[in-house]
Amino acid sequence: MATLEHAGSIPLGLRRADEASSTRLRALAWIAGWWLLGRGVIVLAAVGVHTFGPAGWIRRVEHSSVLGPLEAWDTRWYRMVAGSGYLLVPGRQSDPAFFPLFPVLMRGLHAAGLGYSTSGLVIANAAFFVALAAFYALTKAMLGDSMARRSVAYLAVFPFGFAFSMVYPESIVLALIALAALAAIRGRWGWAAACAGAAALARPEGLFVALPLAVLAWEQRHALSPRARGVAIGAVLAPVAAIGSFSLYLWQVLGNPMAWSQSQRAWGRELSPFGLVNAIGGLGRAFAHDAWVTRDVAAVVVYLVLLAAAARAGVSWPWLLSGLAIVVLPLFTGSFDSIDRFGLLAPAAFWGLAALGRDPRVNRLILGLSVPLLAAAIVVLPLRFP
């Protein structure tokens, strides 16, 4: 059926494949640009902190190298797990509070000759590029290209996103959450199970990807074979199984399957129905103890506003609910601490921001504010007790 016109030219299928691959490459280059901008700001700010201070709570060891400020706060815990494994010391802050996937990866790279902290930095920053790419693909599949572009740009320079470049597992978890949902949308439930399980093995917030996965599985139920339905159900349950595997491991090693939950108590975190009331009631005391709690309270407000914007923009309820769980559930431990970081794992918040950014003036405002705030977050990092 080939015509003269087609003779000697590239077959249509191949040409389409070529176009698709060049579009994909262009998108990846564009994502890499945003990744470079955001990470560049952070690295420059870290170099500034290293050179000019302030020293604050950052110890000498973290000031000794140029990127040392990015190894502050909880890095030592992940380094301890990667180097020596888990140990629960009753009544003391202990490392089972830190989930195992990130230290396992750090240990893997360490075996290749890198130090634990350097391994953590390499993994976190590389995983953030994967997270941006996966988040772009997921958002494009759900909400279209322009929302995807804005979401990725805002995520890359989001002021609280400095944690994506520190020795923290947030970038891995976000990448795995996005990949799990993307795989589910494409009907690749085996991959969805692997990514969802791995996300929960890196941070407990990974558990909440189960909700969007459950709804996707339900929507696809008629199109799936009985076997594929089984894999889909398995994917929904995979995060719970992964957390179970952590408990099982701790039981074998320390004789205490709930060590990861118990060790949180030494940080003053314990889930309770009255936790939210205690967190709000204790704000005055928390503020007197450490005024930086203001930033955490502001983070909660910002995330809730963004989730409301996402709801108005028509983001589906399972994503909204999982975002709400990520932001609000930690408050039930009686503390506002670290919610700026936890909220990074709520994709719906960034969809809400992208929806607000439809207005070009708001878009300019968001980008114009985010970049200096991101740099400022690194500069003031030593002033905050971890």
Add this chain to the structure above:
Amino acid sequence: MSREPDERRFASGWVTLGVAGAVVAAVLGAGVLVQRAALPSPSAATLAGLHAGVWLERYRLVDSTITLDGSVVRGRCLQDWFVSGGQRRRGAVLRLDDGYVLLAVPPHTLTATGGAPAIRSVSPLVLMELAGCPRVLARRLQTLAQQHRGLTLRGDTLTFRLKATRVTLTLDPQTHAPTGVELVARGTHGVSQIRFTPVTTRLRELLSVSHG
């Protein structure tokens, strides 16, 4: 014939459930395997130190029989709250049967009264360690265990350093509870047998000291 679709649906339901179970089991198993293969387990010395620390944290009163440079004394060390400088603070009081009383309330209070001159010439830290004062030993054990260094386990004895002293705890082979202390410091060598004792109100009143 009409039951066939029902049976097929029933069978496919079992397939779905079986596959779902297999996926969950695979995630669970893979998770445990990865952690076991990749992460180191704490050493026996670290775990022994941790368990000994837990025993010491569990009790506030320790009875001891101390042999120090040839002389034998009996002691009782109580961890309690004390009023020091107008504030309630945690500290320890050590009473020996020769009349020696040591009160240690960090950060500023360390007073010793009574007792034989030979005992009074010994460092308060040495006496507290030999008497098995729980908090002093527990804190050090927990710190070393958490750092995964500085603890040596040989059979039922656990050795570590505390400031300028080298302490060897004898552990009960079954419960890992400390039962004895051997201490070496510059010019001092002492051993003791220790026994954990539940605190009663009467004992607390008997052992406590008033301190402004």
